[in-house]
Amino acid sequence: MIRTLFTYIVFPGFLFSAVVGLLAGWIDRKVTARIHWRVGPPWHQNFTDILKLLGKETIVPPGRKVTFLGAPYIGLLGAVCVAGMVGRVLFTGQDGFAGDLIVILYLLTLPAISLIIGASASRNPLASIGGSREIKLVLAYELPFIISVVAISLKTQGTLQLSHLLGFQGEAGSHIASISGILAFCVALLCMQAKLGFVPFDASEAEQEIMGGVLIEYSGLPLAIFKLTKAILLATLPLLLTVLFLGKDTSPLFVVLKFVGIITLFVLIKNTNPRVRIDQSIRFFWGPMTVVALAALGLAIVGL
Amino acid sequence: MSHKVIVPIGPYHPLQEEPEFFQLYVEGEKVVDIDIIIGYNHRGIEKLAEAKHYDQVAFLVERICGICSSSHPNAYVLAVEDILGGEFNMVPERALFIRTIIDELQRIHSHLLWLGLAGHFIGYNTVWMWAWKYREPVLDMFEMITGNRNNYAMFKVGGVRRDIKAEDIPIVKKALDELMPALDLFRGAVMDDPVIQARLKGIGILTKQQAIDWCVVGPTARASGLSMDVRRDEPYGAIDRVDWNVIVEQEGDVFAKTVVRILEMYESVRIIRQCLDKIPSGQIDADVKEIPPGEGIGRVEAPRGECFHYIKSDGTNRPVRHKIRAPSFMNVASNKVAAVGGTISDATITLAAVDPCYCCTERVAVINKSDNAKVMNGWDLIKLSQEKTKQLKDEIARKGI
Numbered sequence: 101m102i103r104t105l106f107t108y109i110v111f112p113g114f115l116f117s118a119v120v121g122l123l124a125g126w127i128d129r130k131v132t133a134r135i136h137w138r139v140g141p142p143w144h145q146n147f148t149d150i151l152k153l154l155g156k157e158t159i160v161p162p163g164r165k166v167t168f169l170g171a172p173y174i175g176l177l178g179a180v181c182v183a184g185m186v187g188r189v190l191f192t193g194q195d196g197f198a199g200d201l202i203v204i205l206y207l208l209t210l211p212a213i214s215l216i217i218g219a220s221a222s223r224n225p226l227a228s229i230g231g232s233r234e235i236k237l238v239l240a241y242e243l244p245f246i247i248s249v250v251a252i253s254l255k256t257q258g259t260l261q262l263s264h265l266l267g268f269q270g271e272a273g274s275h276i277a278s279i280s281g282i283l284a285f286c287v288a289l290l291c292m293q294a295k296l297g298f299v300p301f302d303a304s305e306a307e308q309e310i311m312g313g314v315l316i317e318y319s320g321l322p323l324a325i326f327k328l329t330k331a332i333l334l335a336t337l338p339l340l341l342t343v344l345f346l347g348k349d350t351s352p353l354f355v356v357l358k359f360v361g362i363i364t365l366f367v368l369i370k371n372t373n374p375r376v377r378i379d380q381s382i383r384f385f386w387g388p389m390t391v392v393a394l395a396a397l398g399l400a401i402v403g404l
Numbered sequence: 405m406s407h408k409v410i411v412p413i414g415p416y417h418p419l420q421e422e423p424e425f426f427q428l429y430v431e432g433e434k435v436v437d438i439d440i441i442i443g444y445n446h447r448g449i450e451k452l453a454e455a456k457h458y459d460q461v462a463f464l465v466e467r468i469c470g471i472c473s474s475s476h477p478n479a480y481v482l483a484v485e486d487i488l489g490g491e492f493n494m495v496p497e498r499a500l501f502i503r504t505i506i507d508e509l510q511r512i513h514s515h516l517l518w519l520g521l522a523g524h525f526i527g528y529n530t531v532w533m534w535a536w537k538y539r540e541p542v543l544d545m546f547e548m549i550t551g552n553r554n555n556y557a558m559f560k561v562g563g564v565r566r567d568i569k570a571e572d573i574p575i576v577k578k579a580l581d582e583l584m585p586a587l588d589l590f591r592g593a594v595m596d597d598p599v600i601q602a603r604l605k606g607i608g609i610l611t612k613q614q615a616i617d618w619c620v621v622g623p624t625a626r627a628s629g630l631s632m633d634v635r636r637d638e639p640y641g642a643i644d645r646v647d648w649n650v651i652v653e654q655e656g657d658v659f660a661k662t663v664v665r666i667l668e669m670y671e672s673v674r675i676i677r678q679c680l681d682k683i684p685s686g687q688i689d690a691d692v693k694e695i696p697p698g699e700g701i702g703r704v705e706a707p708r709g710e711c712f713h714y715i716k717s718d719g720t721n722r723p724v725r726h727k728i729r730a731p732s733f734m735n736v737a738s739n740k741v742a743a744v745g746g747t748i749s750d751a752t753i754t755l756a757a758v759d760p761c762y763c764c765t766e767r768v769a770v771i772n773k774s775d776n777a778k779v780m781n782g783w784d785l786i787k788l789s790q791e792k793t794k795q796l797k798d799e800i801a802r803k804g805i
Contacts, residue, residue: 132529135530135533136529136530136532136533136534137533137534137537138533225409225410225411225430226411228409229409229411229430229433229748232432232433233433299527299528299529300527300599302527303749306527306749307418308418308419308524308525308526308527308752309748309749309752310411310748311418371529371530372530373528373599374523374526374527374528374531374599374600374603375526375527375528375603375749376599376602376603377603377747377749377750378433378747378749379433379747380602380603
């Protein structure tokens with residue numbers, strides 16, 4: 101019991117993934133700044149931001165107070181659970197349970213759902229536009245993401261357990277080394293980009309269009325929780341991709357290298373694209389991305 | 405889906421940091437109507453100009469806008485020189501060339517500024533930062549030539565205030581050479597990028613007929629297939645001594661407006677290079693003593709379009725009437741047709757695509773608070789002012805002061 105609590109609250113759950121996520125967020129900001137010919141913030145900037153938000157007044161719009169203030173925690177819980185489940189398989193070599201991959205897929209939608217609930221509860225027209233965009237985005241990227249995960253599962257004798265995925269890749273080599281693996285990885289990477297709300301898929305926050313959209317009414321502690329959720333996702337999603345696609349060598353050095361590599365890919369995509377419209381996002385995920393994911397699935401079935 | 409929501413942009417624009425107010429009437433994501441409200445930043449510059457003498461007004465109009473801070477003084481001195489018998493009859497040859505060089509350098513810096521902002525508007529911050537980085541050398545050139553990055557104080561009635569030194573010319577040429585790879589970079593990055601094309605092509609379309617109907621000017625008009633450019637139609641400065649082209653695109657969408665501005669920067673570089681080669685030696689200033697009574701107009705192709713100044717002189721050392729019409733005043737209104745029908749994401753960049761400059765544009769209007777109806781226009785205000793003056797005069801007469 102205590103061990104489980106420790107797993108989810110300290111390592112590799114909440115505390116660990118929050119710290120790693122905020123540091124990864126600093127890498128994102130620093131690399132972005134260097135691409136922009138700017139200097140960029142110091143390493144502790146993201147921690148300072150969260151601390152500052154904690155000290156700020158929380159302004160609650162009239163209306164659904166409990167829903168508005170409660171929504172951020174739903175997302176945080178989902179992200180922390182995923183962080184714990186992925187981390188314990190990757191770092192401590194525990195077994196997890198059969199079908200934990202499915203649970204992870206479910207839990208990963210919670211941060212987006214919490215944003216939608218919070219935005220709707222705030223009764224701000226801009227937030228409701230952001231919320232409706234977030235709904236469309238979730239519907240758009242979940243389909244190709246799940247197909248690509250199914251492809252990976254098929255390549256691993258149909259297992260739905262993270263530890264089996266890792267063990268299989270440890271012996272047979274990383275999935276990314278095959279054609280279907282590469283295709284599925286590309287699809288999953290772009291879906292993660294959308295899950296993180298990074299450009300080009302940040303239409304739900306679009307500061308230039310709807311001024312923060314879903315987050316517009318949030319301030320103080322609830323906003324800090326949302327930021328923290330995003331940081332935990334930023335720490336967890338690259339690790340999840342590592343488990344799914346790059347599972348060959350899980351010594352700490354290689355995990356760190358893979359982690360930084362995937363973060364760099366996120367940052368590069370973010371800085372070489374404009375924001376796409378929400379209808380373009382849907383068309384992109386349901387069109388080319390789904391086709392590629394299906395191709396990966398087909399190739400996985402024939403064993404390529 | 406008949407649930408209409410108002411999405412406010414303003415009264416203080418979150419990005420452009422200028423006072424304006426767009427009310428987008430939105431159904432879902434679609435913009436069905438738009439209200440454009442300006443007039444938050446009325447500074448009374450036309451009235452101020454009537455209280456300053458002719459040399460001071462050039463400095464005043466320079467402060468209408470920080471971006472086109474050579475277009476306004478240029479149009480103003482052209483208007484005064486119109487009273488004196490025309491720019492070409494009195495301004496020394498060398499001053500004409502210097503005026504054109506400053507004008508075109510300003511166009512490059514303004515278009516780069518817009519390009520960066522446009523990138524920011526569609527969430528492409530890399531374009532934003534890079535465009536502004538490559539704008540810095542242009543501002544450095546300004547600092548070297550005029551002593552200022554903005555508000556150059558170069559224009560005066562009858563010539564220019566400062567000469568371009570002979571030793572500066574090779575430095576400017578070198579800076580232009582270094583600017584060319586940056587322009588090529590932006591041309592490639594913007595015109596060949598499929599994602600940018602997906603975002604900008606076919607949105608915010610202003611057809612040729614609509615462009616005529618809404619009287620748009622400058623790059624906004626040229627992107628809609630209207631070949632109009634004051635520099636070609638009514639040359640000023642040394643622009644008719646050099647070889648250059650008017651860039652016209654037919655599509656009228658935001659992408660066409662971007663292309664027009666990018667290609668215009670190449671033309672500006674061409675014009676500056678030729679001017680630097682051909683610049684004659686001699687005086688830079690005709691000594692102007694008296695401004696005779698009369699009326700004059702000055703038209704200049706500012707980076708945003710035609711900038712118009714009207715001056716009426718009664719023979720004293722101050723203009724009795726100074727009328728300014730900035731290009732954004734014509735262009736902003738065209739959003740009423742260009743932005744309606746698109747989505748909110750499109751409307752954001754469409755509103756910015758005319759390169760609006762609200763500071764140039766401000767006019768006053770009195771609005772009834774209860775039903776938002778306009779109760780007074782400019783003419784009503786003049787009448788109000790005349791009545792007030794009359795009333796004050798009567799009071800003074802009664803008291804016998």
